[in-house]
Amino acid sequence: MKELKILAVIATLVGITYYGIEPYAHHVMHPEVKEADFVFADLKNVDTKLAGNVENGKTLVEANCLACHAIEKAGHPAMMPNADAAASYGVVPPDLSHAGRIYDKNYLANFIFDPVSAMHLSHKYPVGGAKTFPMPSYNWMTGQEIMDVVAYLQSIAPKVADNAEGHKVTFESACGRCHSMKYGQLEATTSVDTIKTYMGATPPDLSQYIKSRGEHYLHGFINDPQVLLAGTSMPRVGLNEKAQEEVIAYMEETGDRKKAEREETGLYVMMYTFVFAMLAYLWKRKIWSEVH
Amino acid sequence: MAEFKPAGSMYEWFDQRLGIDKFLKVMMTEYWIPKNINFLWAMGVLLTVMFTILLISGIFLLMYYKPDMNMAFDSVNYTIMQEVGYGWLFRHIHAVGASVVFLIIYIHMFTGIYYGSYKKGRELIWISGMLLFVLFSAEGFSGYMLPWGQMSYWAAYVITEIFGGIPVIGGDLVVWIRGNFYVSDSTLTRFFMLHVLLIPLAILGAIVVHFYALRFPHVNNEEGEFFDFDKEADKYLAGDKKGSKVVPFWPVFLSKDFFVLGFFLLFFFYLVFFHYDFAMDPVNFDKADNLKTPAHIYPEWYFLWSYEVLRGFFFDIAGISGKSLGLMAFAFANAIFLVLPWLDRSPMVKPANQRPYFKYWFWFLMVDLMVLTVYGKLPPTGANAWVGFASSITFLTLFIALPFITKAEAKKVGGK
Numbered sequence: 237m238k239e240l241k242i243l244a245v246i247a248t249l250v251g252i253t254y255y256g257i258e259p260y261a262h263h264v265m266h267p268e269v270k271e272a273d274f275v276f277a278d279l280k281n282v283d284t285k286l287a288g289n290v291e292n293g294k295t296l297v298e299a300n301c302l303a304c305h306a307i308e309k310a311g312h313p314a315m316m317p318n319a320d321a322a323a324s325y326g327v328v329p330p331d332l333s334h335a336g337r338i339y340d341k342n343y344l345a346n347f348i349f350d351p352v353s354a355m356h357l358s359h360k361y362p363v364g365g366a367k368t369f370p371m372p373s374y375n376w377m378t379g380q381e382i383m384d385v386v387a388y389l390q391s392i393a394p395k396v397a398d399n400a401e402g403h404k405v406t407f408e409s410a411c412g413r414c415h416s417m418k419y420g421q422l423e424a425t426t427s428v429d430t431i432k433t434y435m436g437a438t439p440p441d442l443s444q445y446i447k448s449r450g451e452h453y454l455h456g457f458i459n460d461p462q463v464l465l466a467g468t469s470m471p472r473v474g475l476n477e478k479a480q481e482e483v484i485a486y487m488e489e490t491g492d493r494k495k496a497e498r499e500e501t502g503l504y505v506m507m508y509t510f511v512f513a514m515l516a517y518l519w520k521r522k523i524w525s526e527v528h
Numbered sequence: 529m530a531e532f533k534p535a536g537s538m539y540e541w542f543d544q545r546l547g548i549d550k551f552l553k554v555m556m557t558e559y560w561i562p563k564n565i566n567f568l569w570a571m572g573v574l575l576t577v578m579f580t581i582l583l584i585s586g587i588f589l590l591m592y593y594k595p596d597m598n599m600a601f602d603s604v605n606y607t608i609m610q611e612v613g614y615g616w617l618f619r620h621i622h623a624v625g626a627s628v629v630f631l632i633i634y635i636h637m638f639t640g641i642y643y644g645s646y647k648k649g650r651e652l653i654w655i656s657g658m659l660l661f662v663l664f665s666a667e668g669f670s671g672y673m674l675p676w677g678q679m680s681y682w683a684a685y686v687i688t689e690i691f692g693g694i695p696v697i698g699g700d701l702v703v704w705i706r707g708n709f710y711v712s713d714s715t716l717t718r719f720f721m722l723h724v725l726l727i728p729l730a731i732l733g734a735i736v737v738h739f740y741a742l743r744f745p746h747v748n749n750e751e752g753e754f755f756d757f758d759k760e761a762d763k764y765l766a767g768d769k770k771g772s773k774v775v776p777f778w779p780v781f782l783s784k785d786f787f788v789l790g791f792f793l794l795f796f797f798y799l800v801f802f803h804y805d806f807a808m809d810p811v812n813f814d815k816a817d818n819l820k821t822p823a824h825i826y827p828e829w830y831f832l833w834s835y836e837v838l839r840g841f842f843f844d845i846a847g848i849s850g851k852s853l854g855l856m857a858f859a860f861a862n863a864i865f866l867v868l869p870w871l872d873r874s875p876m877v878k879p880a881n882q883r884p885y886f887k888y889w890f891w892f893l894m895v896d897l898m899v900l901t902v903y904g905k906l907p908p909t910g911a912n913a914w915v916g917f918a919s920s921i922t923f924l925t926l927f928i929a930l931p932f933i934t935k936a937e938a939k940k941v942g943g944k
Binding site (some may be wrong): 238239242243246249250252253254256257258260261264265418419440443444445447448449450493494497498499501502503505506509510512513514515516517519520523524526527528 | 563566567568602605606609610614616617620631635769770772775779780783784786787789790791793794797798800801802805806810811812813814823824829832894898901902905906907
């Protein structure tokens with residue numbers, strides 16, 4: 237009984253200290269921010285209830301987008317090698333093959349209407365400022381036309397498997413133009429020097445971001461970087477919830493590759509230790525019965 | 529040379545040459561420990577086991593670790609954590625073990641203070657123990673730098689910078705420690721040497737001294753009772769095991785330690801596999817970058833209390849800069865435990881709660897250390913800075929007051 241009392245005192249002291257230096261300190265240093273918004277409620281320039289016409293969208297895309305964008309999956313290869321494209325635009329323009337699948341519909345429509353406001357980059361590209369975003373606004377299109385483009389992009393986007401390979405494809409389309417993933421042998425398609433000039437800083441390698449930032453932070457950050465890091469030059473990329481989960485899954489699959497093994501081994505080790513502890517307890521009782 | 533009879537068995541052959549029988553008696557079966565003890569007396573064995581675990585996991589890590597500022601981060605986080613079979617396991621055990629070992633050290637240390645196990649012949653046990661604490665601190669600090677993450681770098685930067693406050697030689701000393709004007713590759717390599725060679729050697733030596741210092745004054749017991757160990761040992765050997773106040777180290781004392789160890793390891797492995805963030809700070813999974821200071825820099829949790837004493841003095845007093853005051857307080861805080869046997873002027877060797885004045889001092893100290901630890905992590909802004917200042921002053925006051933408190937206690941109890 238007395239020993240349990242001592243244990244309780246120690247557990248209380250350690251518990252209070254632990255609470256102070258971990259959950260509490262963490263809460264003070266990283267205040268809670270609003271939940272991720274996958275509706276992109278602030279974007280209202282395009283009426284997304286309009287049903288898009290795939291055929292008309294195809295025509296519009298071929299007339300307006302292909303000068304800069306590749307769409308490999310629809311048979312439109314890139315106009316020039318990555319290095320040249322990056323040199324021309326500052327960053328390699330995205331291949332649109334997966335755009336319809338990974339971007340939220342509302343975001344995509346509003347992005348086409350006005351990229352800078354959708355990306356939350358007005359601080360970097362102010363109206364009438366010296367720098368302009370490489371992609372122009374398509375605000376001269378009607379809402380119907382924009383929704384036609386969106387419908388077309390959604391129709392051509394290939395499905396990907398729900399496994400590491402699939403997650404990798406999503407990561408490459410969503411993040412791979414700027415970010416490298418060294419531990420996944422992925423190099424950003426825009427070369428380091430070019431992207432540094434374009435962004436103002438080298439976008440970090442994301443190999444260990446699942447550990448250094450953690451899943452919770454990444455969920456908020458990817459959804460809207462400005463909320464957690466005001467003034468960052470990383471744009472809001474507009475991933476829908478599923479695509480974002482795939483991106484984070486890939487980050488975990490490369491950054492914390494041994495997670496499954498760790499959790500399984502952990503269970504066995506703890507079971508083994510428990511057996512050891514019980515045997516030790518029985519042995520102790522036997523030995524001490526002779527001296528008490 | 530002694531005359532050797534032909535040995536009748538292999539055991540006898542070795543016994544003739546190594547005195548195995550005698551050795552085992554001295555070290556194990558006739559090494560006497562008081563019977564009146566609780567599970568806190570198992571912390572020494574727990575620490576020995578933890579040190580062994582750290583040593584073995586460290587040796588495995590050493591096979592793949594690269595002490596070079598361009599390779600260190602990836603050698604830990606990619607090669608060891610992902611490529612080498614069970615490399616992650618050794619890294620987790622080593623990192624979590626390094627943190628948990630300090631938890632046990634603190635429990636061990638405050639058990640000693642609570643039961644008064646540092647006086648009346650036990651001074652050298654205490655001093656060698658505090659020496660081990662200093663060595664473990666140096667080992668923990670040098671090891672934390674090796675993964676070369678952001679916190680490795682900046683904690684090393686801030687802590688080495690502290691030495692710069694020493695008058696006259698400060699600036700040169702910092703450069704001498706770092707091997708450069710800033711924390712750099714040379715710092716990493718020398719900390720590597722300290723971590724894997726010099727300090728472990730010193731720790732091994734200090735452990736031997738610590739164990740040996742225990743031998744003559746004997747282990748304390750729950751009531752601080754002094755008795756004749758030889759008489760009690762004879763009683764035990766004569767068969768009066770229940771009446772004797774002592775038990776042999778093996779198997780009686782160790783059987784209890786193994787039991788405590790078993791449940792401790794259960795807790796330890798839970799942390800290793802499922803709850804390791806407290807010991808493997810997320811910030812440290814960003815590679816060191818000398819151009820990018822993290823928003824919050826803090827040392828590992830076991831240094832927080834003394835770190836808070838250091839930064840508790842954030843303003844000038846009587847013309848002395850806050851920085852100098854903090855440094856003096858920091859030096860005081862780290863040295864003062866060493867002379868505890870002479871600060872406690874009361875002859876009582878009793879658990880703190882049976883001592884009329886010391887008990888208040890003890891629990892006050894515990895609370896103050898907890899406050900210092902928690903506020904050592906929080907950003908030192910606004911009210912936090914004042915809490916830090918007040919608790920630092922409290923810490924200093926407690927130790928300055930201790931001789932007077934215990935002197936008064938001695939008078940009250942009349943030298944008992």
